[in-house]
Amino acid sequence: MHTFNQWGCVLALALWVSGSAMASTDTRLQPGQTVNASFTQAQQPTWTVQLKAGDLVQGRLQGDASLRLLDAQGQALRLLIDGQDQPREFIFIAERDGAYGLRAEALASRPQAAYALSLKQVISASEQKRTAAPLQSPTLRELQQQLAQGATSEGFWQARQQQGTPMVEAVAGQPGVALVTFLWRGARHNVRVFGAPSGNHDELQRLGDSDVWFRSYLLPASARLSYQMAPDVPASDDRRMILASTQRDPLNPNSFADGSGDPYLSRSRLELPAAPAQPWVAERLGVARGTLERKVLSSKLLGNQRDVYLYRPAQWQTGAKGQGLLVLFDAHAYTRQVPTPTILDNLIADGLIPPTAALIIANPSDLSRQQELPPNPQFARFMAEELMPWARQQGVAASAQRTVVAGSSYGGLASAYMGLKYPELFGNVLSMSGSYWWGREGEEPGWLTREYVKAPKQPLRFYLQSGLFEGPKILDTNRHLRDVLLAKGYPVEQVEYPAGHDYLQWRGSLPCGLISLIGKGRATLAQACVPGR
Template sequence: MACASALAVEPLSQGQSVRASVAKTLQPSWSLDLKAGDLVQGKVVGDVSLRLLDARGNPLRLLVDGADMSRDFMFVAREDGQYLLRAEQLSTRPQAEFTLTLSQVLALSEQQRAPAALLSPALGQLAEQLKQGATTQAFWKDREQQGTPLVEALADSPNERLVTFLWRGARQNVRLFGSPSGGHDALQRLGDSDVWYATYRVPSSARLSYQLAPDVPEAGDRRTLLATAQRDPLNPHSFGNQKYEPSLTRSVMELPDAPPQPWLNKRAHVAPGSVERESLKSEILGNTRDVYVYRPAGWNNIDQQPGLLVLFDAHAYTHQVPTPTILDNLIADGLIPPTAALIIANPSDETRPVELPPNADFARFMAQELMPWAKQQGLATDARHTVVAGSSYGGLASAWLGLQHPELFGNVLSLSGSYWWSPPNTEDQWLARQYAANPRLPLRFYLQAGLFEDKSGSPGAGILDSNRQLRNVLQAKGYPVEHVEYASGHDYLQWRGSLACGLISLIGKSPETPEACVPVALR
């Protein structure tokens, strides 16, 4: 360790430490020869300040304030040339001794972020092959034959899998819409190859739908990815648009332990119910909407207490989720009583976020217009056999209507309900606080959320956490609650199975839960 001269400006090099003392008339300095963009890091031990100067002695930046606790410093050279580090005395510690260490000088060319470690063994093997001069041709041929995403076992965790989403040949970026993280994640490029990838460690019971968006324009907000989003071309399993239009269809990932969904497909031996689309005008809301009326086969000859399902978001629950077929099969299997359904459409995209979050006028519409109209259709039943249901905002609306009108809706079926919601300028999770503040009502609940709907690291609660909080509030108040979590996201692919399980839970005819409705972790 060198000792600084009182007058000379000595050079300082990476890894070097120097010891010196400072006084009012003595401000030792050291010189650094740097290139533009160099990242400089170091440390001072002792009660002095340290200032950065240019070659002419003009101050550029105070690196260390000796009066503060931090003694580490860091700066980036603005241009090529010589720089000075000057120690300065503190008035409270005259003639202090100190040590200055220059820990690192990192050139701009060395500052590229190291690629993340490859979790996928298959990609690790490919990376080694590419280093030896191989191409990706064989890798992509395997993917064409075996499909995507790439799924690999974990020797140390049989209940998990490594899942790698892949895209071939993008120019600048690829985004994953519907990822297990709950976000719109960026895929990484494997070196300079045509392989773009994102790998996740997920439960072996995971189920989700997704799209990939290559070469998303940099301008615009997060919705811009919809401009190129499409189903995975190497995944043969699709969900959504029945015409299989790539931009309107999502690809399906279902791992081996994903719970079965046995009530989705029409059965030749099951008589289908009828579905009629009606138009209902609301004087309260000042708009008109479609309502799809489902009546099970043999509805006019029922000799038992019927059920009624009131379900939001008809655009999804008549297309992506085959609600009439689900009801046909549940009734045929003897799992629920003959149950009619009102599947309610939104007048427009703009009305949905206004009407479904707790809205007094919408609650009046449901109680004073929709339900009396349903009675005229011959669909009336008592509240104990009526289920109000929905997903996302629809789940929030269902729980709100149960609170407002338990005399009409005795069962709340909520799929990934948006319980983080609150009115403007209020604390989040407003509805949970309303349930906590009110007396217990004659209501039953089925709450489902996805493990991929976590919002860790973000302000406020997300879907998963806010559903757990509502569950806690309801249980503390003494409500009957079935709360289930699946390895899924905010996803109709999961909700179409959970809708059936929720109906079985709330108005089912058997005390036993079908295996398809038991989350894998509980089996």
């Protein structure tokens, strides 16, 4: 069993607390105020905020801690911030008038951490605007007629309870297309779908004055995405405002990334019938399991320290030839939403890749991620001069030809940059939805692509994946990089799936990229790695 699983159990136990009424430790918190505290204090405060129903609350918790929202009696309402993950901003909507509590909770790995809690703003319901969207679904048109004749929506919702949501309908004459309708019951003002196929935070429309809110999309029958629903939020293009009430779709039984168990932090999953299988993400009986250790690595070059998760497969032999190494960014996601150790266990067991170890690199903070992963020469030096020598000391070195540097979004951008800077260490680049739109301050977008144009060809292989739902910012810039690399003579496999900027897709793309780059017989990919048409 992975040692990481054991550590996770300890963490879960540390985070469990029983509800208790807010009493002597209550401290009022006002908009614009920041308070500081530490878990070394004998008595931990619960910060209180007086709110009206519908108020939108925005704030930030800085430090290694979780943050829980409490009601006036001190009972837990929801987990606003999971301290194991990167986001530190929080937003929520007050459901009723009264006092609310904000309680910081220590992580088992950081039992004496200090933290700073900021209440940025409170926006009243009267300041929040409203809009609408059009009707498409045949089923909803039928319901509209029934409502006009005096019927209720009860039968419609009973059917949704049995069949689940979103509602998927066939499209006449288009067997490769489905009409997908996202639904919400009973919002007061508006609803948005976060993670919509448009790549935006799309608004739902209310069906007359009923309790039915909806939005329909024509999608390829092979689409896959995860999403959240957001009822009663301001009509704003600010992503943070929508996050105030994002939560799982209550009528969709298929969830994703719900390790915390909190419906506000996890997502719902939509996989249409023709979506390629993801056969390597689930643990299997009879498969030898590697080990996962959390270690702390300090950097003199960067002046910080970070967790590095070290995975060794069951068959790993230090110094043996032909073994592989995966160097992967964003450990907060690739040890949780994407089960990297399990994926490697299964790929190795299926004989699709050689025994392959992994270094899964955490970000010291959400802000450091924005500073380090976009092309940063000092961070590249850390990777080459501190991380990789440390990896050799841990006994997980591999040749550049069998070393893959990988990541998604900024992590994909960083991977391509590491390959360009240090091809003698990282011979394979696995980029998922890489942020190749990025440009240095004062320069045009696409900086790294221009660097590849100028640089001589290096001994590198590439696997580039992007999603058809991500929009031109990602899709077009990935295609541009592909064209540049092919013109320079690099071996490149570039694939596009009907998916978004989404770990649900990336957990399938990671194994496919490994098969393509260091797999055994890599010229022919498994059927699961062929994008649906």
